[in-house]
Amino acid sequence: METALDPKVQEFMDKVQAKYAHEPEFVQAVQEVAEVIVPYVEENKKYKDAKILERMIVPERVFIFRVPWLDDKGEYQINTGYRIQMNSAIGPYKGGLRFHPSVNLSILKFLAFEQVFKNSLTTLPMGGGKGGSDFDPKGKSDNEVMKFCQSFMTELQKHIGADTDVPAGDIGVGAREVGYLFGQYKRLRDEFTGVLTGKGLEFGGSLIRPEATGYGCVYFAEEMLTFAGDELKGKTVVISGSGNVAQYACEKATQLGAKVVTLSDSSGFVYDPNGIDAEKLAFIMELKNVKRGRIKEYAEAFDGVEYYEGEKPWGIKCDVAMPCATQNELNGEAAQTLVNNGCICVAEGANMPSTPEAIHVFEQNKILYAPGKASNAGGVAVSGLEMSQNSNRIAWTAEEVDYKLKLIMQSIHQTCVKYGKEEHSDFVDYVKGANIGGFVKVADAMLAQGLV
Numbered sequence: 001m002e003t004a005l006d007p008k009v010q011e012f013m014d015k016v017q018a019k020y021a022h023e024p025e026f027v028q029a030v031q032e033v034a035e036v037i038v039p040y041v042e043e044n045k046k047y048k049d050a051k052i053l054e055r056m057i058v059p060e061r062v063f064i065f066r067v068p069w070l071d072d073k074g075e076y077q078i079n080t081g082y083r084i085q086m087n088s089a090i091g092p093y094k095g096g097l098r099f100h101p102s103v104n105l106s107i108l109k110f111l112a113f114e115q116v117f118k119n120s121l122t123t124l125p126m127g128g129g130k131g132g133s134d135f136d137p138k139g140k141s142d143n144e145v146m147k148f149c150q151s152f153m154t155e156l157q158k159h160i161g162a163d164t165d166v167p168a169g170d171i172g173v174g175a176r177e178v179g180y181l182f183g184q185y186k187r188l189r190d191e192f193t194g195v196l197t198g199k200g201l202e203f204g205g206s207l208i209r210p211e212a213t214g215y216g217c218v219y220f221a222e223e224m225l226t227f228a229g230d231e232l233k234g235k236t237v238v239i240s241g242s243g244n245v246a247q248y249a250c251e252k253a254t255q256l257g258a259k260v261v262t263l264s265d266s267s268g269f270v271y272d273p274n275g276i277d278a279e280k281l282a283f284i285m286e287l288k289n290v291k292r293g294r295i296k297e298y299a300e301a302f303d304g305v306e307y308y309e310g311e312k313p314w315g316i317k318c319d320v321a322m323p324c325a326t327q328n329e330l331n332g333e334a335a336q337t338l339v340n341n342g343c344i345c346v347a348e349g350a351n352m353p354s355t356p357e358a359i360h361v362f363e364q365n366k367i368l369y370a371p372g373k374a375s376n377a378g379g380v381a382v383s384g385l386e387m388s389q390n391s392n393r394i395a396w397t398a399e400e401v402d403y404k405l406k407l408i409m410q411s412i413h414q415t416c417v418k419y420g421k422e423e424h425s426d427f428v429d430y431v432k433g434a435n436i437g438g439f440v441k442v443a444d445a446m447l448a449q450g451l452v
């Protein structure tokens with residue numbers, strides 16, 4: 001289902017492909033942006049002459065380092081650590097750390113590139129970065145996770161700081177890991193600063209940060225539906241993943257009157273036709289966050305739930321789909337199944353979960369489709385609010401942060417409408433809106449700062 005690219009986009013992508021062929025996820029992320037931004041830049045000569053997009057695809061700086069640590073058996077373990085400092089035109093580098101065996105330079109560069117546009121959309125002064133390691137926290141003891149985090153931070157602390165680069169969590173990096181990382185930073189630098197976000201509430205964390213990405217994604221879906229004259233209430237929702245983003249997307253969607261019928265992990269998915277209500281979600285949070293178990297156990301604990309080993313949930317009939325697990329988890333075939341089953345809205349909680357073929361299906365069928373850089377920006381937005389609270393040595397209430405989060409998601413939606421609404425209809429191309437909206441602020445800052 002390949003579609004021909006605009007000749008200017010093709011020319012740009014040929015060069016990207018030739019140079020970065022060994023980084024497929026990065027090339028994929030660049031192409032999604034280039035399809036919108038190359039034609040936009042052709043019409044806006046100042047960006048073209050200054051080669052803004054060509055500069056944006058090259059990180060300002062990349063660190064790759066050895067992370068040696070000792071496991072519980074006393075054996076030496078070696079992992080690779082990374083930090084990509086992608087763009088600091090509008091603020092300090094900001095973006096999460098991912099600990100997962102699949103982590104490599106291509107995946108982190110795609111995430112860092114996306115992060116630049118996302119952070120710009122939040123309206124807050126944050127540049128873009130991303131980092132992580134091929135370390136797998138799954139199956140490791142708390143002691144091993146701590147040893148790894150301490151070794152990782154021993155190198156990373158040389159390159160980050162509250163005013164230069166502020167990491168946060170991502171896949172495999174939750175409250176436990178952020179706590180260990182912060183402890184080691186403080187020990188080595190002798191500074192108590194907001195150098196990481198997603199911290200515990202006792203040491204500078206913000207209320208609503210754990211909830212922010214999932215809640216924000218649901219707020220965004222609600223905005224899209226409302227703008228289209230519909231509502232979220234009463235809708236059946238299919239969610240993938242069962243980690244941080246998926247859990248709080250499930251919570252907020254349920255609170256707003258929708259019925260969430262699936263969650264998943266990398267082993268399979270559960271289908272609960274009765275809906276995953278607050279009580280059942282509490283079971284999942286305990287299972288995944290404390291016992292670190294598998295989603296399969298949910299099907300064993302509740303009546304009427306089916307478990308599908310090795311499958312993804314996109315075949316389940318729904319009105320709204322929220323992919324909240326990982327990149328490229330929803331392909332063209334799955335997208336066609338969703339559309340055929342009546343799905344009218346897809347809001348991405350994960351980063352780049354839809355393949356280019358899937359996006360093509362959503363666009364062809366003109367359903368409401370929000371790319372992650374718009375719909376999952378709530379997490380980094382509240383990280384930005386955590387940085388503000390740390391700098392000012394204050395703590396806002398949960399209501400205050402949730403209110404600000406909602407306003408930011410509404411503002412991102414308005415930006416998408418501004419740049420993405422079709423001239424003679426109410427249809428909004430959210431891919432176009434998010435990419436141009438995110439690009440303009442960074443591009444103007446880069447123009448103002450000269451050739452750096």
Ligand code: NDP
Nearest residue numbers: 170171172213241242243244245265266325326350351379
């Ligand atoms: P978690 O580690 O908390 O959860 C990840 C979930 O996705 C788990 O259920 C995991 O299953 C599943 N998963 C991970 N890798 C795969 C895979 N290769 N195939 C199938 N399932 C997989 O991560 P988060 O919830 O924080 O992140 C989820 C997504 O949201 C990521 O794309 C992340 O980049 C994005 N995101 C996160 C933000 C945040 O604030 N945390 C902010 C913005 C975006 P299993 O337990 O089996 O590994």
